Amino acid sequence: MSKSPLKSFINGAWVLPATSTATVDAINPATEEVCAVVAVCGHDDADRAVQAARAAFDGYAATTLEHRIALVEKLITIFERRYDEMVTAISTEMGAPYDLSYDAQAESGPGHLKATVKAVREMAWDYDVGTDGIVTHEPIGVCVLITPWNWPINQIVCKVGPALITGCTMVLKPSEMAPLSAQLFAEMVEEAGFPKGVFNMIHGTGASVGDTLTSHPEVDMISFTGSTRAGIQIAKNAADTVKRVAQELGGKSANIVFADSDLEAAVTRGVLHCYGNTGQSCNAPTRMLVEQSVYDEAVAIAARVAKAAQLGDPMKKGPHYGPVVSKAHYDKIQGLIQVGIDEGAQLVAGGTGRAEGFDRGYYVKPTVFAGVHNKMRIAQEEVFGPVLVLIPFIDEADAIAIANDSPYGLYAYVQTNDMDRARRVARLMRAGGVSINGTSQDYMAPFGGYKQSGNGREYGEFGVRDFLEIKSISGFRTA
Template identity: 80%
Template sequence: MSEGTLKSYIDGEWVLPATSTDIVTATNPATEEICATVAVCGHDDVDRAARAARAAFDGYAAMSLDDRIALVENLIAIFERRYDEMVTAISTEMGAPYDLSYNSQAECGPGHLKETIAAAREMEWERKIGSNARLVREPIGVCVLITPWNWPVNQLAAKIGPALVAGCTMILKPSEVAPLSAQLFAEFIDEAGFPAGVFNMVHGTGPAIGDALTSHPEVDMISFTGSTRAGIQVAKSAADTVKRVSQELGGKSANIVFADSDLPASVKRGVLHCFENAGQSCNAPTRMLVEASVYDEAVAIAAETAKAAKLGDPMEKGRHFGPVVSKLQFDKIQRLIQIGIDEGAQVVAGGVGRAEGFNRGYYVKPTVFAGVHNKMAIAQEEVFGPVLVMIPFKDEAEAIEIANDTPYGLAAYVQSGDMERARRVSRRMRAGGVSINGAGQDYASPFGGYKQSGNGREWGEWGLHDFLEIKVINGFEG
């Protein structure tokens, strides 16, 4: 293996795999050049990491909350000092444009960690319950954290932060597609001074070590973010040892646009939100449901917005979109765009093929489909690219019916000038989070979904709950 090959981090040491000599390479999606070489772990490395996490658990769990928070505050300070390194890593490995990496992608790290600390300080860790009992919250144990490539730091911080604060020990398996940000995060943790074995990171692929992680007898809890297909396999693998499994999976989020909304603003905002991060966000508003009386006008606005969207180099500042993460992802998106065309949907912007002006890089044309109905594959399958489908509806009841007619339930969006209607509709949408008229979500709000979008919730206080057990001690108050 070359000197620059990325190592794993086990029991406080940077290590190469014990027996495996396999490597995988990550590609810069803007240049199609290799940006990282990763040494792939095997089952023996997973076992070593699990045993290290188990050995460290009792001591770390017994540490005071204040002491654990102090270590996480060290981590935040190191992250902020090396912030620009993280921005560069994200833009290099998965193609997020510089402004998005700086303002949103990397910012998720300190943002989530600070909110987790605030939630922990406000949480009631112990309290009297009933006449003579004490309710106690305790760390669940050894956790496996499996994170994706699309918002890498967001998922690292949303899992690692609460696990560390709660008193858990852990094994991280980051995406092999985007390993640079995880490598930096692990360096920050190493520098912050956590006891050896509290945090471990094993590089590898799902097929190679996923099952070994999720079925390991020393592991108590799995936190997984990824596709619904992979999430099903994780749950099956964890079932034999009855582990807690928390999952944030796919989405096909509806954005209901009523005629009484500010139509130009609502449609443009929805299109740009769909295309943000090259459409590679599980909560992207990829189905725009538009009231029939303004449907044609909305389609024209959406097409104009998409045609005006600029693509560019992820390393450059400015308001532009980047490439999708890989050739595999590019090819999948092209296939689904072609399926939409074959189904009879109308391409009003974009379409198949590499975006104009680029002879390399996985740049997808920002694409808008009109004339779509909700039974089409492009209205049901998660494309995970800059592809928007526009579906007309006749009234509020039909809008809600279409919005909920999906196996997913992660996010939903409502645009209306009538706040009473917006509130009423939002209550009936089967999704873990609903945004009205462009409202954002802060780090204190729970994030997660209904149905095949997963179970459990991340962020803030709710993120801590997944890493805690509840114990009742009867007679404690006697």
């Protein structure tokens, strides 16, 4: 793989930074070898990208919806043609196992784009209000889109797709830790033929370009996915110019398992879902709340499933998990596992240290803690790795209280054979989404959270609306 510094895409051209010569190495987490070198943009490059988006906005916003849909549909065709390249890029840059990368990570690209096209065709763009007025929707303007490494193309496309199709122009800042998928996607956008300046992508770090992008007076809207800490700083940067800010931030999702559920299936499903993407998903069910009467049995099942989990090469097919994304992230997870031990939680699977059988790669042992209560750090802090805690509860009210006792509220889960209870509990859980008995979320359903898990919603029509202004015009229907 070429180690020439990756260029940014500004105003329809591939360019190196104007003044900076700094680079960042992207590391393959399975081999610990450099998989890409990123040329780090600075303030001047960020400003140039924003100005290109501003210059392109009026013309692109004036195009018809059907024209923009046609461009996005062409982008879908290109993506599907280069699908295997995207699978390889994601597995290489952040360690997603091949099957996960093929079936979910890469698939989210065309999946979200198709859902966005469906949503804009079905939603009402203009409608009557009052005796003679209308309400209409218009693109919000220049958007800055900042995306993470853990679901790299998912988060890129669920922002870029709605921005493109609503008539916005944009600057994408992907994670410098996972640049290969973003680079490939930018090539696809270029091939699809969007006008220059509509889509710009700059490589960089939060320190090198983050403040410039999020405080820039020519930016109208920021869509950010990442840590709650970074989200707070972005909101502060945006406040002086009253930008719209949509954020999808951290999570510590509760998974309530009632005694009347199929316990073997419910606990197994919960453990496997927690470990999916090697625990590096903001909506992972990392707190399993189990009814007291079946708690010991659930602990035994969870420990058995964790000990049977296999780790392996991300480039190979099979039902295994991959490494976590980086040495720094590996070290953070190790520290939090040690915190759990020091807090007195019962380690029933996994633990500290590199996973057995690996002398390189950031492989974390799939870990389960029992004897946890909700005031422990490992029950409150987002580990973002394959670490599950089991917490007992007494009754339904106790389960809901524990589930909601968190600074986060992104997602939640409930397992029971009593559907009346399932619906009742789902309504009472303070989270932006709830899964009942292992059901999956559709691309058209809104995704986002309560409390410190963010604001705004992505996916489908809900994601489209984040990129639109609402205008009412009175007298519009007067003869």
